[in-house]
Amino acid sequence: MRLFLKENTDLKETEVEIRYKILDEEVESLIAAVKDSRDKILGYKDNGDLAPLAVSKILYLEAVDRYVFAYTASEVYKVRLTLYELEDELRGKHFVRISKSSIVNINAVKRISPDSGRRLRLHLNNGETVIVSRGYVGDFKSAIGMKGDA
C-alpha cells in the first residue's frame, strides 16, 4: 500500500480519497478508520473516563431516567447530551428516532419482526432487540426509504 499526502490550501475541508484494486479487509479497515475519525461523540465509561466514541460503532442510544446511554456491540457509554441534541447531531448519519427514549443506527439493524400493538421489533447485529413505538413506525419507514405510514 502506498500513501500519498498532498497539501491544498484551496480546499474547504480535508478530503480523503482511497484508491483500491479490490475492496479487501485492509481497505475496509482503512475506510473504517477514516470514518471513525470523522464522526465522533464524547462518551463516558463507567469509571468516568472520557472516551471519544465513533458514531458508526453505536448501535442505539437510550434515555434512562435523566441520562443518555450509547450502546456499542460490547460496551455502554454515558453521553452528556440530550436525546434531542443527539437527534440533531446524528441527522443524516443513518440514525433515526424510534421511541420517546431511543434512537437507533439503521446500519446496526439486522432484521425486523412485528411486535404487538402495531410496533416493530428491531433485531440488532449484536443480538439485542429494540422496539419501535407505534408513533415512530412511520418515521422509521420513511428513514429507510419506504413511503407511507404503517
Added chain:
Amino acid sequence: MDKVRLIKALKRSFLISTCFFALTIVLIAVCIAISGEVIYPDMILRPFLVFSVFIVINTARIYLAGSKWASDKPYVLTNLLLMPLYLITAMAGICAFNDQMSAADLIRFPIIFMIVFTILQVIRYIADKHKSDEINDALNKYHKEHPDYGEEI
C-alpha cells in the same frame, strides 16, 4: 428479577388498567342510569377488586413479554403462552359482574375465549408479518444503497 424492568412494567400496567377502570366505571354508571337499578356497596367494591387483579396480572404479562427469551420469539407465541393470564383476567371480570353464571358457562366461556383468542392472534400476526417482510425488503435495499463505510465517489 430485573427491578427496573419490573417497575416499568408496573407503571405501564397501572396506566392501562387506569384507562380500562375509568371506562368501566363510566359504562356501569350509564347502565345503572338507564336501568334504574339500585347499587349495593359490594357492587362498588367489585370493580376495584377486578382491577387490582388486572394490574397484577398485566404487570406479570408485560414483564414476561419484555424478557430476553420473549424478545427472540414471535409475539404471537408469547401471547399464546400468556393466554392463561388473559383468561384469568377475563374470567375475573365476567364473574364479578355476573352472579348468575352456571357451571356449564364456566366451562364453555374459557373454551370459546381460547379459540377466538388463538384465531385472532394468528390472523393478526400473519398480517403484521406480511407488513414487516416489506419493511425488511426496504431495509435490505437501504443497506445496499448506504454501505456501512460511507459514500463511494
